[in-house]
Every structure is written in C-alpha cells, then in structure tokens.
Amino acid sequence: EAGVTQFPSHSVIEKGQTVTLRCDPISGHDNLYWYRRVMGKEIKFLLHFVKESKQDESGMPNNRFLAERTGGTYSTLKVQPAELEDSGVYFCASSQAGGLNYGYTFGSGTRLTVV
C-alpha cells in the first residue's frame, strides 16, 4: 500500500511569492490533516478535512493560507503571498476513520524556506 505522499519535498521561495504544497493521502482515507513545524517549536495543527469538507480549520494562521481537497482525494495547501515566518516543515497525515481508535499515517513533509 502506498503511503502518504507529499511534494515537493523541499521548496525555496522569495518573500511575496506563492507556493503550493500537495498531499496525496492513502487511498480510502477520508480524513486528511495538515500540520506545520516551525524551526525548534512544536508541531502545530493547521486543518482537518473529512473527504472534501473542512472539518476544522481553526489552526490556519491567517488568510494567506488556503487549503483545498478536490473530490476528497489529494489536498493542496497554498501560501500566497509567502512571508518569512511561514518557513518550516509542513506535514500531511491521513486516517481511515474518525473517532479515537484509529491510526494516522504521516507523509515525509515539505520543507518550505522563505527568503
């Protein structure tokens, strides 16, 4: 079974530019999550999709971040315009079902560097 795939693995962009990160969850996983780790800090929740719907987007830092999940399959996270403080590693995770008794599978993350 293919795991959670994220790309690009690394992106370097200039302040003010736009970047789009992509996550392909495990096939059949309805739940998709985005997390971010800023250098040296804890991993923080950004948002949660159930199929194509946003279940919880309370962790999105501001309106420069836009997440979509087309047809309940892959998801994109767009940052426009990027700021220096957006640098960090962006993780995607998916799970098969809701509730507490489930497992998450994480991708390898996208390291975003804004210069």
Add this chain to the structure above:
Amino acid sequence: AQTVTQSQPEMSVQEAETVTLSCTYDTSESDYYLFWYKQPPSRQMILVIRQEAYKQQNATENRFSVNFQKAAKSFSLKISDSQLGDAAMYFCATVTSGSRLTFGEGTQLTVNP
C-alpha cells in the same frame, strides 16, 4: 485545550543502554489517546507506541515501553537496548474527540556507538 510538554530538548544514550524520554500533558477530556512518534532524518513521522487513556496497563512494543501515570498526566517513553537506528527526534502527542493531534516540542535523541 490540550497541551503537551517535553522538557528534554536533547538526550543521548550509549548503544545497548536504556534511555527514558519524558512527557507531561494536560487535558480536560476523560477519553483520549497518547502517542510517541519518531522522526528520523528522512523526516517520515513513524508511530512508535500508542496508549489508550482508559487502559491502566502500560503499552509495550518490543524494545519500547511507556510509563503512563494518568493521575500525574505523565507519559514517558523507555527505549531499552538502544540501537543506532533509534537516533531521531521523538514527539509525544495526544488526541481527543476532536481528532487533531497536539504535539510536544520534541526530544532529539542521539545514540552513541
């Protein structure tokens, strides 16, 4: 809201010895899960071990075990017979009915040959 605290930014252990990573958490929920994730240099987050809060028995997975103290809200990870491949960043996390994970700041573990 949940919080998770890992008070050890860095730890080191000699190969074949035992090391314990600390984690404390705070939650008002009665039903929750606790996790330890490992992130090696490849950046892939790998689940190490999981504990259900309603179970008093400590979870174990081969060389990995936890010391779950519910009243103290403590969830430490013990790695026995440490191997070079155990070197990684370790994150403690909790999840409740909201289904989002709340992570600690991480502990960087170095294994010395």
